[in-house]
Amino acid sequence: MQRLEKLLEDAGIKLSAAVSDLMGVSSRAMLQALIDRQNDPQVLADLAKRWMRSKIPELGQALTGRFREHHAFLTRLYLDQYDQLTSAIKQLTVRVEEAMAPFRPVLDLLDTIPGVNRAVVEVKVIVAETGGDMARFASAKNLASWAGLCPGHHESAGKVRSTRVRPGNAHLKGALGMAAFGTARTKGSYLQARYKRLTARRGPMRALIAVEHSTITAIWHMLTDNVAYHELGGNYFIRRDPERAARRAVTRLNELGYRVTLDPMEATG
Template sequence: MEVLYPHCAGLDVHKDMVVACLRHVVDGTIKREVRTVKTTTKALLDLSQWLASEGCTHIVMEATGVYWKPVWHILEDGDFDLALANAAHVKTVPGRKTDVNDATWLADLLAHGLVRGSFVPNAQTQEMRGLLRTRKQLVRERTSHVQRLQKTLEDANIKLDSVISDVMGLSGRTMIEALIAGETDPNTLAALAHRRIRAPAEELCEALRGRVTKHHRFLLRLHLQQIDIFDAAIVAIDQEVDANVEPFRAAITILTTIPGVSDLSARTIVAEIGTDMSRFPTDGHLISWAGLCPRNDESAGKRRSNRMRKGAPWLKTTLIQCAWSATRKKASYLQAQFHRLRARRGAKKAIAAVAASILTAIYHMLT
């Protein structure tokens, strides 16, 4: 097999060490040199200097959790062509797995051009991605605390979520704070409701008639404090995103013209795929990378599975949410597409197709 990169290296990255295999082809003879270094900044800088001094031009490493990132960032400053390999695509022969063998195998694959590098956005996009992923995690954790608060109210037989739509809204929060302060009279609590609450006063009073103990008040106070902490953290992240969003402003503005894509969704999408679509040869490549199309699983002329790949879960969940919003946009192509496909294929496949259509539009709008 033809050797495309005679001077290359494969890195087997771990939390505390990196096993590097430098592969040379000299006068038709393959020479390998293996070194094991720590993952401290000084050790990685020394590794970069050693690889550069040996004439290494291409480096490949597996995507191992978050451990590959500091290695990538340091080597990125050198004059190397870096590739991040999906571990599922570069498995070696079973029963022969060692750190040295893994690094050697990666170097051999790279030398023959058999490694397809994963998409790694630029540093600015990675920072935006980190902020918005953290925001989504905080929103999920906040939701968990709201659910725990509702569970505590149910334990006290306070049926607040049965009569108002948002327990953490203005009226709900005011009533909960009154309960924590020791108020137990249902009429007094019901009087705190905003006039826009649709539930009748009698129904509201009945829902607020419970048995709230000192134990319940302690838990309610604790959950409210945690929710406030998450609210403050989400606001801080939003401010940081606003301060760094200017390079992506034009792309975000364009994407919000798509039905179902809000400003926050557009920011999340741009943070996941960037604004340079040259990394994806066609819209089909982008859809496949996102995991919004069936995987290839065929044997003897028969397709064995139509399940979608895992793809990029952060991007996929955002696109699915956008797709559901788009289906509620009256007289739109995406709504018509969803109803047409749902009748034949079911709601799950239909909504995935709508999400793929949204991503196709995004690809061509950013190209």
């Protein structure tokens, strides 16, 4: 699709600026007409379907260009490649679903993790790479180490030289990274709170790795004990150490130029 978009721009056709889906019904009709050597922008724009017809004036301008035989040949080639790949993806999707059928209980458990959906590819990769069986890993630490999510430890003369994570299963690590993006965006969750808390001190990349580590640790316990994910809540760190949370809040307000006096509220029955 990117190659097709670049080719159209080379011909002065700005179709992608006027439509949200370059492979949508209206776009495909216009592209086919261009391939058939129809160069009238108004005729092309009139091929718009349904709600796209409200954008006919804009489409007319976007379809004004220098679309030649060379562009028609490559456009046809790219469309055929897109259709072939789309067909292959559909076949593979069906095959993957068939292969995942025996692991439905495992997928159901993983689906309880905030931000992780059983429909996404990452969940299936996690199951495929671990086999869905935690018996082969003695502990959550063993699984995290195998996934490459345990920091390396190089200490000399009492000084830590490196804390980089070690190499691990690239496929599993990549899937956990994508899953961590989802969990870190889930409002009100413990994993989002952990991500935000660490981002302030260690930066987003290290915070994301920490979320990946927490996720794979949770997965080990869930699949080992056959239990759903236990959500600790977005206020977990505040509940765990309210005095520290209060000090951090006061410090931030002081940095903004405010003088804060704490007056504890009386507990209500």
